[in-house]
Amino acid sequence: MNEDDNVQRIGMRGGGDPSMKWIRSCVFSFALLVAGVAPAQELALVNARVYPDPQAAPIENATVLMRDGRIVELGTSVALPDGVAVIDAEGGTVTAGxxxxxxxxxxxxxxxxxxxxxxxxxxxxxxxxxxxxxxxxxxxxxxxxxxxxxxxxxxxxxxxxxxxxxxxxxxxxxxxxxxxxxxxxxxxxxxxxxxxxxxxxxxxxxxxxxxxxxxxxxxxxxxxxxxxxxxxxxxxxxxxxxxxxxxxxxxxxxxxxxxxxxxxxxxxxxxxxxxxxxxxxxxxxxxxxxxxxxxxxxxxxxxxxxxxxxxxxxxxxxxxxxxxxxxxxxxxxxxxxxxxxxxxxxxxxxxxxxxxxxxxxxxxxxxxxxxxxxxxxxxxxxxFGHSARKGRVEVGMDADLVVLARDPARDPTAFSDVRHTIRAGEVIHSAHPNAAPEPGHGNAANDERR
Ligand SMILES: [Zn+2]
The missing domain is CATH 3.20.20.140 (Metal-dependent hydrolases)
Structure with missing residues (x-):
């Protein structure tokens, strides 16, 4: 496992002792990858191509700042608060969940x-x-x-x-x-x-x-x-x-x-x-x-x-x-x-x-x-009557987001190439290459035949 890579991709921002930063990153990543739930109430997604909705032009190099389950800032010049958990979208495409x-x-x-x-x-x-x-x-x-x-x-x-x-x-x-x-x-x-x-x-x-x-x-x-x-x-x-x-x-x-x-x-x-x-x-x-x-x-x-x-x-x-x-x-x-x-x-x-x-x-x-x-x-x-809170990437909306590895504008199958899934500002899935091996193979429907 390459921890440096782990810190870089999913890390914590803030000053202080670099070793503490490393430890906090690992603790965060461990919690994220093993339990599948990020503990942070504040989360930032950086280096993203954001499609705010199906008709809008993309926002390049965007940052999405989330707090208490909502999107609170979105744009190209968002200042990150100290200690915020950061996900690097690595140029990936971000859409609403x-x-x-x-x-x-x-x-x-x-x-x-x-x-x-x-x-x-x-x-x-x-x-x-x-x-x-x-x-x-x-x-x-x-x-x-x-x-x-x-x-x-x-x-x-x-x-x-x-x-x-x-x-x-x-x-x-x-x-x-x-x-x-x-x-x-x-x-x-x-x-x-x-x-x-x-x-x-x-x-x-x-x-x-x-x-x-x-x-x-x-x-x-x-x-x-x-x-x-x-x-x-x-x-x-x-x-x-x-x-x-x-x-x-x-x-x-x-x-x-x-x-x-x-x-x-x-x-x-x-x-x-x-x-x-x-x-x-x-x-x-x-x-x-x-x-x-x-x-x-x-x-x-x-x-x-x-x-x-x-x-x-x-x-x-x-x-x-x-x-x-x-x-x-x-x-x-x-x-x-x-x-x-x-x-x-x-x-x-x-x-x-x-x-x-x-x-x-x-x-x-x-x-x-x-x-x-x-x-x-x-x-x-x-x-289903949820337009006021969901469906678009916009300040004030629920922080339900998907980070895709590829741009669906070039190939719609990119919608199946999911790197991270974020719900109410919490990472609920991460296809991180350093993720701990998952228990077993195949899917849940196969598991029932054990
Ligand atoms: Zn059915």
Whole structure:
């Protein structure tokens, strides 16, 4: 391990005994890299190319000074206070912290948030989320019903580093519509049924969950059942009852549409976010895309998901390419029609934390790097009501930042090349070359198969 390098990259500024400086740096770095949480209340990021928002020109050679979780100074001539912890961005690109607007806390150990150690949970949160730059994650369906809330409480209590977590809790399935691919897991957990058979039952459960702290709801409007042979579509009156209760609470409703018929039910019931495209059900016409845009529906494309799923069925690569191309067509026409795209990967359901493929596919569907940055930052904060505090690098905003090794303006896959993730002024991930070896290899989803 090269300590000099360590001090240089992540160090403390200030006078005094150089050996003390070295020791403090090592203590800081140790705390940072082992616990994953920086203790400093004041943090400076120097030598950065800052993109304040998706439309702004970059600020070269910028310093971002953070205090008590907020950005307090930003510019090229910021004086550093004595003793401030400093991260050298080494010319890397800095953007606002990313949002993953479609994820799950289903893999072990995350779905056992009440019993697992903070080290286990912290490791998994890093592998799935923070090492890819996510400072906020919307969990859109989890079991048991209060699991994500427990995880959120433990992160907030400082037990481990992690993203800000929003959750819908348990999703709503149609009657006889528990998806085949979750049946076994739910049986194994002894989870209660998440099916709703009447609009009254649906409304009451929605109210209960929202009053209990859920940040939205998720409707399986098109549920894939019978081992993938059939799609059970939710009754429009039931979907509308859930959405109305959700809007009355000022919160968003996500839907898994699966088919064109599912999209129609989503439109008729006033859903806010389509959680996927529908690539197994033909292309989207300009007219359909326009109807979605006019209805104010946002989209998480989850393009890489379809490649993963089709390959899981051992389909030939030409089928993989056809389905994936269809998903891209749908994103392309939606984006060209002015639709609001929210970056989302379905990680936690699929075992693919790396965001690189999703970025490649989004770029291939015609989204330029600015549009992709918007899907990671300004679009979700606007959609979910956090624009006043998040989504841009600006004085007064929450100090949620990502330091990228490369400039995404040259190649959008640079959004997956994350050096540091900072949330509320604390470093919650650092891909530092001197980082202590992480416990084990692979990702959290693999760990559950031990
Ligand atoms: Zn999902």
């Amino acid at each position: 990313f949002w993953n607007s479609h994820a799950h806390t289903l893999p072990l150990p995350l779905r056992e948030a009440d019993t697992r150690t903070s080290a286990e949970l912290g490791f998994a949160l890093r592998q799935l989320f923070t090492r890819w730059g996510f400072t906020t994650v919307f969990d859109i369906a989890s079991f048991p019903s209060d699991n994500a809330a427990t995880l959120r409480r433990r992160i907030a209590a400082g037990e481990m580093a992690g993203p800000a977590l929003l959750t819908v809790g348990m999703p709503f399935f149609p009657a006889d519509g528990t998806p085949s691919y979750v049946e076994d897991m739910l049986d194994g957990m002894g989870a209660p049924s998440a099916e709703v058979a009447t609009d009254r039952e649906a409304r009451e459960r929605a109210r209960r969950q929202l009053e209990g702290g859920s940040d939205g709801v998720k409707l399986f409007i098109g549920a894939i059942v019978d081992e993938g042979r059939r799609v059970q579509v939710m009754d429009t009156a039931i979907a509308r009852a859930v959405v109305d209760a959700t809007h009355a609470a000022g919160k968003p409703a996500f839907a898994h549409p699966t088919t064109r018929e599912g999209i129609e039910v989503a439109l008729a019931s006033g859903v806010d976010v389509l959680a996927h495209t529908t690539p197994t059900d033909g292309p989207w016409s300009p007219a359909l895309a326009q109807r979605l845009v006019d209805a104010g529906v946002a989209l998480t494309p989850t393009l890489a998901l379809f490649e993963v799923e089709v390959r899981k069925e051992r389909a030939p690569e030409e089928v993989v390419a056809r389905i994936s191309g269809m998903a891209q067509q749908q994103l392309r026409i939606f984006h060209e029609s002015g639709g609001q795209v929210l970056f989302g990967t379905d990680v936690g359901y699929i075992d693919l934390p790396d965001t690189r493929r999703e970025l490649e596919l989004m770029a291939g569907a015609g989204m330029d790097w600015r549009a992709i940055l918007a899907s990671l930052t300004t679009a979700p904060v606007q959609r």
